[in-house]
Amino acid sequence: MHDICVIVPTIREWECIESYVANAREHGFDTDRLAFVLVTEDFCDTQGMEQMLGDLGVAGEVFDGTRRTEWFDAQGISEYDHLIPEASHAQTSFGLLYMWAGDYDYGVFIDDDTLPHEDVDFFGTHLANLEYEGQIEQVRSDEQWVNVFYESDHDLYPRGYPYAAMDETVETERAEIGDVVASQGLWTNVPDLDAVRILMDGDLQGQAQTRTTVEDYGEDFVAAPGQYLTVCSMNLAFRPEVIPAFYQLPMDDNRWDVGRFDDIWSGLFLKRAADVLGKEIYNGDPLCEHNKAPRSTFSDLTNEVHGLELNEHAWEIVDEVGGDADTYAGVFREMAETFANGDYEDWENGAFLNYCGEYMLDWLDCLEEIEPGSIEAEPAAVPADD
Numbered sequence: 499m500h501d502i503c504v505i506v507p508t509i510r511e512w513e514c515i516e517s518y519v520a521n522a523r524e525h526g527f528d529t530d531r532l533a534f535v536l537v538t539e540d541f542c543d544t545q546g547m548e549q550m551l552g553d554l555g556v557a558g559e560v561f562d563g564t565r566r567t568e569w570f571d572a573q574g575i576s577e578y579d580h581l582i583p584e585a586s587h588a589q590t591s592f593g594l595l596y597m598w599a600g601d602y603d604y605g606v607f608i609d610d611d612t613l614p615h616e617d618v619d620f621f622g623t624h625l626a627n628l629e630y631e632g633q634i635e636q637v638r639s640d641e642q643w644v645n646v647f648y649e650s651d652h653d654l655y656p657r658g659y660p661y662a663a664m665d666e667t668v669e670t671e672r673a674e675i676g677d678v679v680a681s682q683g684l685w686t687n688v689p690d691l692d693a694v695r696i697l698m699d700g701d702l703q704g705q706a707q708t709r710t711t712v713e714d715y716g717e718d719f720v721a722a723p724g725q726y727l728t729v730c731s732m733n734l735a736f737r738p739e740v741i742p743a744f745y746q747l748p749m750d751d752n753r754w755d756v757g758r759f760d761d762i763w764s765g766l767f768l769k770r771a772a773d774v775l776g777k778e779i780y781n782g783d784p785l786c787e788h789n790k791a792p793r794s795t796f797s798d799l800t801n802e803v804h805g806l807e808l809n810e811h812a813w814e815i816v817d818e819v820g821g822d823a824d825t826y827a828g829v830f831r832e833m834a835e836t837f838a839n840g841d842y843e844d845w846e847n848g849a850f851l852n853y854c855g856e857y858m859l860d861w862l863d864c865l866e867e868i869e870p871g872s873i874e875a876e877p878a879a880v881p882a883d884d
Contacts, residue, residue, distance in 0.1 A: 500533035500557050501603040502621065505593030507537045508610035509585075510791070512547050517613045518620060519554050525619035532621070534558035535596055537566075537589045566592055573599065578864040581857060583751035588760035590731055591746040595864065598741050601871040604628065605741075609732035612685070612786040615712075620683075623784040624735035627681035627718070630780060636673035638722035639666035642817075646684055646727055646781060650714035657692040658728040658762030660810050675720060679740050679777045680768060683733035685788040686710050690730050692758070693799035694806075703792040718782030723773045726813050729765025733786040738870070742827040743771040745861040747854050750801070754847040757801035759809060763854075766816045771829040774820055807846040815840065815851075827862055834858030 506515060515534060522529050536547050540562045551558035561569065563584065569592075570579040582592045590607060597605050606624060614620040637644045641663035647654040648668050655664060688705045700707045721727045736744070744767065746760040772779055819836045820829035838855025842848025 502531050503597040503602040504532050504534045504606045505590055506608050507587055507590050509539055509542050511610040514610050519556055521614040521620045525622060527621045529556050532556055535593045536560045537592050538562050540564055575864055575867050581861055583748045586750035588746040588749045594741050598870055599868050602738055605736050607731040607734040611789050612732050615785055618784045620784045624681045627780040628678050630678050631676040633672050634675055635670055635717045635719040636722050637670050637719050638725045639668050641666040642725055644721040644725050644727040649716040652708050654689055656728045657690050662810055675778045677777050678780045680736040680779045682729055682781045683784045683786055684715055686785050688788045688790040693795050693802050696795050702795050704795045704798050705790050720778050726769055728762055731761035740768055740826055742865055743767045743830040745858055748857050754804050754850045756805040756850050759805050763812055766813050770816045770820055771826050774829050804847050831862055
């Protein structure tokens with residue numbers, strides 16, 4: 499029974515899956531539980547990806563642009579294929595739809611520029627986090643934001659952390675938790691920074707001069723209710739119940755050229771919904787090794803700059819709505835309607851938030867067209883060549 503849907507957006511280093519499968523087997527994790535969904539493009543080597551899955555003896559399907567279109571048509575929801583942007587990391591949303599239509603107990607996001615730490619059971623640790631009940635470090639700050647690097651000796655702030663929330667005063671306490679819906683693993687090697695912070699760190703290759711190690715992280719933690727944090731989808735496990743409030747927004751493929759905030763803003767939605775519903779997002783282990791490929795920092799800056807002012811305010815909008823809802827879809831609908839109908843003309847590219855709101859409403863409509871678990875969406879293992 500494939501009960502774990504592993505979603506990997508990839509156009510480059512898809513061989514990383516070999517390391518994750520090897521890690522599972524080394525630690526005795528049953529790889530028959532894993533169903534890989536590779537989200538890619540028509541110009542990529544889809545046959546090579548399928549062959550790799552077959553050689554590894556694991557279940558999986560590969561969806562380039564053409565196959566995604568065919569999938570939407572087959573489910574009778576072709577009017578919603580615009581929800582998945584082209585050539586964007588936000589294509590992870592397709593994996594969420596695939597998972598919603600299937601019968602999975604857990605989802606896992608993995609980026610193709612990451613590797614698991616050999617000494618840690620990657621999948622087993624994520625699932626243990628999702629099942630965790632007990633005491634844990636709970637973090638808050640006077641800026642209503644928790645920096646995932648708060649225990650590091652480096653002066654780092656992750657991609658998506660608002661500039662206005664920097665220089666915060668941090669408080670921690672022990673708290674009892676017992677309803678975890680997402681497990682965010684953090685990263686060693688290249689920290690997940692935005693382009694401005696990478697430039698301030700003196701790096702022109704889109705990475706960072708500062709590198710992180712295991713020692714930069716202390717105890718696993720949760721952000722206190724009413725507090726926000728950056729949620730990066732490169733190393734993340736979650737329960738399918740969160741999918742209605744976890745849409746990765748239409749980044750890159752929009753007339754404002756806003757990009758790079760898909761997982762950041764979906765994290766805001768998820769954290770707000772989790773707080774309203776009394777759920778938790780677990781942060782820390784399992785760490786992954788982030789091996790971001792060199793690229794122009796200024797290219798990343800070009801993608802990010804159009805949304806930087808919106809990022810300073812999006813969380814404030816989210817924080818004010820959805821408090822009376824009792825479902826993920828209910829919280830998300832209130833956020834969607836607020837975004838769609840709000841007046842944001844005073845902010846650079848403010849109309850993009852209206853655009854996002856419309857897409858968020860379409861996301862909910864699309865999910866309503868698909869009864870969870872109604873579609874036989876368990877990928878069969880691809881046979882290797884003799």
